[in-house]
Amino acid sequence: MSTERSGARVIVVGGGWSGLAAAWNLHRAGARPLLIDDRPTLGGRSATARLGARAITLGGKNIGRKYSRFRAFAAELGAGEAAYEHFGINSSRIENGRLHTTDSTNKAAALYGMLRGVPPRDLSRILRLAYYVRRDRANAFLSGPDVERYAARTGDPTLSAFFGTRLCERLLRPAVIRMNGAEPEESHLSTLGTNLGMLLDGFDQLTDGFDPLLHAFAARVETRAATRVTALLVTAGRVTGVRALAPDGTSSEEEADAVVLAVPAPHAAELLRHHHDELAQHLSHVRYFPVSVVVAEYDRPVFDTRVRALTFPADSPLSNAGAYGVTDRHLVRYTFSGRAARTLPGDDEELAALAERLLGAHLDLDAPKRLDTATARWQHGLCAYAPAHTRTLSAIDTRTAALPGLTLTGDYARGASIEACVRAAEERTDRLLRHLGRPG
Ligand SMILES: Cc1cc2nc3c(=O)[nH]c(=O)nc-3n(C[C@H](O)[C@H](O)[C@H](O)COP(=O)(O)OP(=O)(O)OC[C@H]3O[C@@H](n4cnc5c(N)ncnc54)[C@H](O)[C@@H]3O)c2cc1C
Known part of the structure; x- marks a missing residue:
């Protein structure tokens, strides 16, 4: 990547991790990015x-x-290794009335507990895929070479068609529900590497959250918040800028050498429909499932140190309830995702009460008193890819090439995690920088 300032003006639409990483990569290479996001604050999801x-x-x-x-990007914005605290993955599931706990601090025991009783055929299949991910990290992202080959050989079946019930219920459903909001019958083998990448990792969180990082970003990269991009400007078949609607209702045209759309696929489809209907169609094949999150603060710890989270069975709209942090056991984060969570009470208080009723069936919630609640609902919350995602991605890439000046990135490009968003954004803006650096 060139470090010489090219001076190219690039508009990046979207202020989530995809757009932030894209704009930062352009900035660090000497371009002049302008990041536009329609929300009042940066960070997207x-x-x-x-x-x-x-x-x-x-x-x-x-x-x-x-x-x-992500860690390298965050470090450049001032969040080095000392900024993280351990989060880990600790989760308990209810099986035949008994609580089974998985803790990422003891991976071997956790794995043994989950895989016990899984038929040998499934064991050999899942261990082979896990081996691919461990051997080459590229397999933890979409289009990972070995996972892709294996899926192509087996006809890329759904997880429920390829694996038996026990493995689906114990290991695969909790993973795809958490990351994609999808059920095993809605998830395909070719994208399973992204979920295994998560299962084989250990987790931290930033002690002070993302705000210090987002402020450091906004101090160095030109940013326009609360501004909605309503259309792309296309001149003689080339994307030359955007039309933007400011918070005061004024619409302006912003010209640029290139535009990066770093928004969820349905939002990109909306902006592209007038210019390239086929590209918009392919983007709209990418599925997103809704997710709602309630974080409630109680006057005392709800979880103990051993059981910090519970996953719920498929018929429950609540997929997960867990402590917000290892030491924040009085803050409970309730996540509603999966098929049973696609219709929920519209009222936030009713949603919190439903969450407490479902968790209260397993933990004593009579004593703790709820002090405060924060709720978020995302319609396009969790990216569950397209049913034939590799083909969809390559159709998107081919069609995008027909619109010079346009780069697309997002959680559908390399995977639905923060790391995959950063990876996709860097890869795609590196390509854009090479292109912008080319004379003519
Ligand atoms: C509940 C939940 C929990 C998760 N947990 C984890 C986790 O623990 N670890 C992990 O790695 N990943 C997690 N993820 C996934 C991760 O958060 C997402 O993959 C990532 O944030 C997506 O970033 P993005 O930039 O692609 O999209 P977004 O964050 O959605 O950003 C897109 C931005 O573009 C804006 N926008 C859209 N259209 C326009 C327009 N026309 N004009 C201007 N702006 C526009 C949107 O408002 C938004 O701000 C989680 C996701 C959710 C929802």
Whole structure:
């Protein structure tokens, strides 16, 4: 990557991790990015919310030990290794009335507990895939070479068609529900590497949340918040800028050498429909499932140190309830995702009461008193990829090439994690920089 200032003006649409990493990569290479986001604050699905006086993250917050690209990006913005605290993955499931606990601090025991009783055929299949991910980290992202080959050989079946019930219920459903909001019958083998990458990682969170990092970013990169991009400007078949709607209602045209759309696929499809209907169609094949999160503060710890989270069975709209942090056991984060969570009470208090009723069936919630609640609901919350995702991605790439000046990135490009968003954004803006550096 060139470090020479090219001076190219690039508009980046979207202020989540995809757009932030894209704009930062352009900035560090000497371009002049302008980041535009329609929300009042940066961060997209990782934006900061308030719970009383405290800043919390309702969306994506856990950072894997193997998130090398995110950690390097965060370090450049001042968040070095000392900025993280251990989060770990501790989760308990209810099986035949008994609580089974998995803790990432004892991986071998956790794995043994989960895989006990799984038929040998499934064991050999899942261990082979896990081996691919461990051997080459590229397999933890979409289009990972070995996972892709294996899926192509087996006809890329759904997880429920390829694996038996026991493995699906114990290991695969909790992983795809958490990361994609999808059920095993809605998830395909070719994208399983992204979930295994998560299962084989250990997790931290930033002690002070993402705000220090987002402020450091905004101090160095030109940013326009609360501004909605309503259209792309296309001149003689080339993307030359955007039309933007400012908070005061004024619409302006912003010209640029290139535009990066770093928004969820349905939002990109909306902006592209007038210019390239086929590209918009392919983008709209990428599925997103809704997710809602309630974080509630209680006057005393709800969880103990051994059981810090519970996963719920498929018929429950609540997929997970867990302590916000290892030492924040009085803050409970309730996540509603999966098929049973696609219709929920519209009222936030009713949603919190439903969460407490479901968790209260397993933990004593009579004594703790709820002090405060923060809620977020995302319609396009968790990216579950397209049913034939590799083909969809390559169709998107081919069609995008027909619109010079346009780069697309997002959670559908390399995977639905923060690390995958950063990776995709860097890869795609590196390509854009090479292109902008070319004379003519
Ligand atoms: C509840 C939840 C928990 C998660 N947990 C984790 C986790 O622990 N670890 C992890 O790695 N990942 C996690 N994820 C996933 C991770 O948060 C996402 O993959 C990532 O934040 C997506 O970033 P993005 O930039 O692609 O999209 P977004 O964050 O959605 O950013 C897109 C931005 O573009 C804006 N926008 C859209 N259209 C326009 C327009 N026309 N004009 C201007 N702006 C526009 C949107 O408002 C938004 O701010 C979680 C996600 C959710 C929802």
